[in-house]
Amino acid sequence: MQRGMYESRAYATLLLKNILEVADPMHIMNLKPLVFTEVSDRISDKATKAALHILVNICPWGRNRHKTVEAGAISVMIELLMDEITHSKIDNVGSNLALLSLNLNAPYKIHSIHME
Template sequence: MSLTDEALSLLYHLETSETVLKNLLNNKKGRDIVSSLINIMQRGMYESRAYATLLLKNILEVAEPMHIMNLKPLVFTEVVQILEDRISHKATKAALHILVNICPWGRNRHKAVEAGAIYVVIELLMDESFSSDRRGPEMAMVVLDLLCQCAEGRAEFLNHGAAIAVVCKKILRISQTASDRAVRVLLSVGRFCATPALLHEMLQLGVVSKLCLVLQVNCGSKTKEKAKELLKLHARVWKDSPCLPRNMILAYPS
């Protein structure tokens, strides 16, 4: 372990209090620390990059909204790179956690999309080893939901050939949270990006059947409402399709 690794490890394991972290962020040295962590994430060795990501997660968790909204694009680029490199399970979850915390703001969604977050998160969800731990896929679905709330995010989502299938597959397989976010993602693209080709693809990939199943099983009422909304939105195309199994046709909302 290098000196940098040891220093970062020590700093991380000190478990600095929220008050100290906030005070640190509110002065120039705090801003320098964020820049330093990003620099390590960009150029450091694997272990240093992992600890830098974990520390950045802790720091941004207590940051004021104005600080988060003013994060530079490089922050998003390096966080996404951590996800792509998959240097450790902890670092991957920390990077997802960072995106969950900083992407509720519109301008940050654009930065995350431009950094390639959509593609990388979908690729993560395609990895069965990643999906073995519930929390990781849950956060990944939250990130997709946040990013698909902007037009650029929806466009990038649909540019990935496996996106619809991957998200559909996660419904009712991981947790209520993951199912809810997956349905929200499908509703976003189904509401704002509907084309005959997309609606046909969703039908062929089993999205419509899965949404009908959501209405039949014990899951959250909000999830059911969103599934019902999407089904009703495109009932003219989907309801009488020969691709839809009879039992699902009977479950289709009127």
């Protein structure tokens, strides 16, 4: 995804989000580390939100939490959540950080993140 044009990279992120929403858990547990690096790339607001949804939904499965940390996605997630403060969405920041924490610590639960 890194070599493509802006629009196609954003579309690929949205497509990946839709695919992973219906994917078999075995496939989610065996994702390649490259997926985690690519979804950490801030392409556009819409693609970034889709990437956050991807990360939140795949973190509880297998070694995905470790892959997420190794790809640097956690710092990107925190930066995005902190950016919400400057856009006066302070109410969502605390709950989103709590959900992120739950997803990184709870191995068998899937929590969703709500980003407006």
